Amino acid sequence: MVDRSNNECEIILGNSNKKFSGVTSTMLQVLSVQKESADIAVLGQYHLPDDINALNFFQALKVCRRPLSSGLPRVFHARRNDEMIQGLLLKVLSPTAIRLVFTSTAQRQKTWITRWLMSKMDGLLTTCSAAHQFMLEPADAVIPHGINIGRMVEQQPTKEHDLPGKYNVGIFGRVRHQKGIDLFVDALLEVLPNQPDWAGVVVGEITAQNETFVSGLKKKIDKAGLGDRIRFYGEVDFQDIPWFYRSMDIVTSLSRNEGFGLTVPEAMSVAKPVIATRAGAWPDIIEQDVDGLLIDVADVDALVRGLNDYMASPEKRESTGFKAQEKVQQLYTIDREAQALLSYYRQLQNS
Structure with a gap:
């Protein structure tokens, strides 16, 4: 990591989770754009590329003791509870002004500590209408996540992968009950016997606590005689994920609950028809029977x-995928998200 603790660092982003998560992914993708337009540092070194200014807490405090040459306050953007705590500590211990921002994505009732921490923020953001409904105070803005379309369309895999079918239905994400992998399997057990050219692909990490869950699914698959047509790939290299999306003919996203859900815009960005549950931001993103399909x-x-x-109509798959790709290009790019956030930071600094 690059130590630029002598830089002004007008914006500091929280990065407290050692495990790579969806929150980490979105932060890193936005950061890749924001760093070109602003002096940004990140509190926490986890998963950062080498060219990013990574600070520990004491380095961040040292930075915050120096006023910005512009005379404006710094902005600290938190996306987790512990990051809100870090921001509050910096604000209390620093002699210079800091504006604290929190992005709330959880679609559940907030705990008392989360509510209290949010009450201490100077600004509140959310990413979709469903998450907004769970906020006691209205957000200043709804800024949906975006994706790196260039990466999804162009990035080549680290190695070749075999696929189980001539045509393939995919589902992406950590393999667990919450992600609806069991629903995916149950549906394919009914569909595939009548669709001999089709197969199922599951891409995502299988943690130790979910091995029993996956073992049960594989037993059902084997019992149905479809062991060679529904394949679990486990966690694949991050660079290989776009290839898997591009290689699918249909993508499903079947979470029982979701914060935002990047799998839908990722699939749409490579012109794939998506079937998604009404969870996360997906009802905001998909227009029913136009650029995708929503189910309960x-x-x-x-x-x-x-x-x-979808399996019966290549024409429908193609037309739906085309409209899906158009929508993502217009509304859900990483550049659009990054610029919206920078604009909000500027507004907060000048308020």
């Missing part, structure tokens, strides 16, 4: 109907 959470029958409909 855990509605396997609706999933089966949607799969059969």
